[in-house]
Amino acid sequence: MAAGQLERGFAQQVGGIALPPAHVTGSESVAEPPSAPLSERYRTIRAHTEALAAMLSPEDQQVQSMPDASPTKWHRAHTSWFFETFLLRPHLPGYRVFHERFSLLFNSYYEAVGTRVARASRGLLTRPGADEIAAYRAHVDTAMAELLRQCAAEAAEQRSELVELGLHHEQQHQELILTDIKHALAANPLHPAYRPDTATVADAALPPLQWLEISRGIYEIGAAGGGFAFDNEFPRHQTLLPGCRIATRPVSVGEYLAFIDDGGYRRPELWLSDGWAKVLEEGWQAPLYWERESGAWTCYTLHGDRSLRRDEPVCHVSYYEAAAYAAWAGKRLPTEQEWEVARREYGGRWPAPEQWREAQPRVHPRPLAAGFHQDVWEWTGSAYLPYPGYRAAAGAVGEYNGKFMVNQMVLRGRSFATPAGHARPTYRNFFPPAARWQFSGIRLAEDS
Numbered sequence: 001m002a003a004g005q006l007e008r009g010f011a012q013q014v015g016g017i018a019l020p021p022a023h024v025t026g027s028e029s030v031a032e033p034p035s036a037p038l039s040e041r042y043r044t045i046r047a048h049t050e051a052l053a054a055m056l057s058p059e060d061q062q063v064q065s066m067p068d069a070s071p072t073k074w075h076r077a078h079t080s081w082f083f084e085t086f087l088l089r090p091h092l093p094g095y096r097v098f099h100e101r102f103s104l105l106f107n108s109y110y111e112a113v114g115t116r117v118a119r120a121s122r123g124l125l126t127r128p129g130a131d132e133i134a135a136y137r138a139h140v141d142t143a144m145a146e147l148l149r150q151c152a153a154e155a156a157e158q159r160s161e162l163v164e165l166g167l168h169h170e171q172q173h174q175e176l177i178l179t180d181i182k183h184a185l186a187a188n189p190l191h192p193a194y195r196p197d198t199a200t201v202a203d204a205a206l207p208p209l210q211w212l213e214i215s216r217g218i219y220e221i222g223a224a225g226g227g228f229a230f231d232n233e234f235p236r237h238q239t240l241l242p243g244c245r246i247a248t249r250p251v252s253v254g255e256y257l258a259f260i261d262d263g264g265y266r267r268p269e270l271w272l273s274d275g276w277a278k279v280l281e282e283g284w285q286a287p288l289y290w291e292r293e294s295g296a297w298t299c300y301t302l303h304g305d306r307s308l309r310r311d312e313p314v315c316h317v318s319y320y321e322a323a324a325y326a327a328w329a330g331k332r333l334p335t336e337q338e339w340e341v342a343r344r345e346y347g348g349r350w351p352a353p354e355q356w357r358e359a360q361p362r363v364h365p366r367p368l369a370a371g372f373h374q375d376v377w378e379w380t381g382s383a384y385l386p387y388p389g390y391r392a393a394a395g396a397v398g399e400y401n402g403k404f405m406v407n408q409m410v411l412r413g414r415s416f417a418t419p420a421g422h423a424r425p426t427y428r429n430f431f432p433p434a435a436r437w438q439f440s441g442i443r444l445a446e447d448s
């Protein structure tokens with residue numbers, strides 16, 4: 001995790017055109033400072049994973065509904081393997097490995113660590129059972145408590161940074177537990193609920209869609225250090241934006257229905273070539289989990305089946321659908337740089353973790369409300385590429401982000417399922433353009 005340093009005295013001439021001074025931002029571009037000691041946050045975050053899994057039976061936790069989605073049980077074990085592999089084995093003297101061959105089962109993609117079960121075969125791992133995974137987690141937690149005591153006593157910065165990485169990694173998997181189990185439960189014709197909720201609420205008035213002006217200029221982008229960020233958010237650097245307008249909120253379900261009703265899924269002229277091929281191949285007619293029966297739309301949610309709410313942000317769309325919708329609307333998607341600048345200039349304060357934390361985790365986007373922050377990740381028009389001067393971290397953890405910088409698109413923001421304290425304005429989420437099972441939506445932009 002090397003923080004990039006940028007000189008503020010960057011030349012104010014690009015291509016002979018005089019430009020306004022670079023926009024320089026303050027501390028809000030970094031993650032919130034940790035509000036609790038590392039050991040306390042470790043316990044809280046690890047317990048949250050178990051709380052998410054506790055809603056599920058051992059049978060639920062076993063299933064893998066597609067190669068991209070992993071069983072809940074696997075997520076619980078893999079996040080423990082991460083701490084065991086990158087913290088306990090190298091840094092806790094005398095650590096006893098829980099099971100020598102678990103690395104074969106629970107290594108995700110780290111070539112430097114060794115061979116592993118193919119991603120698509122994770123659902124075949126009926127053993128170890130859910131109880132043994134719980135014992136594995138408890139074993140790792142006991143050893144991590146000792147390691148964290150040592151870190152605190154020795155002010156061990158490098159180990160503490162690795163613990164931070166392990167905690168943010170676990171938080172990423174907490175969101176994946178929900179996206180993956182939603183896909184699995186939706187595959188059951190009975191559409192069981194992850195968390196039943198019988199509340200029915202009438203559609204509310206949408207906040208008006210307005211346009212935020214981003215003026216032409218040089219802006220600073222990326223993480224500045226001073227708080228946790230993944231290596232792909234570094235180095236902070238300057239970028240030239242040509243000027244644009246960006247929507248104040250994501251696209252609503254009601255607005256997306258107008259695209260469908262206008263033949264959006266039947267008009268190849270709106271689609272990228274690869275996207276249109278997917279429409280034909282997969283028979284896409286609506287976002288994932290939507291169904292139309294006798295002219296009425298319903299959607300599967302983690303609360304079970306529901307009627308569509310027109311005031312919610314549209315969710316479970318691919319990049320291809322986002323781009324087609326934007327073409328239909330006569331707009332485009334923002335670049336990730338435009339998104340970051342808009343969030344910084346108009347987004348207000350990023351919600352503090354305590355404001356974000358609720359008694360029970362949310363499992364569905366809230367209706368759209370006033371304000372920049374909403375409940376779905378937002379596809380940008382930017383390919384997932386290294387920032388200028390990017391360097392992957394040394395060692396096996398260097399495989400965390402850098403090797404995926406091809407064939408994926410960047411999503412910005414956060415979703416309702418993003419854990420408290422995990423997201424930040426510079427966060428770069430990324431998925432392949434056809435992915436629909438994430439909590440992904442659309443924000444529009446246009447040239448100014």
Ligand SMILES: [Fe+2]
Pocket residue numbers: 078108169173
């Ligand atoms: Fe992972």
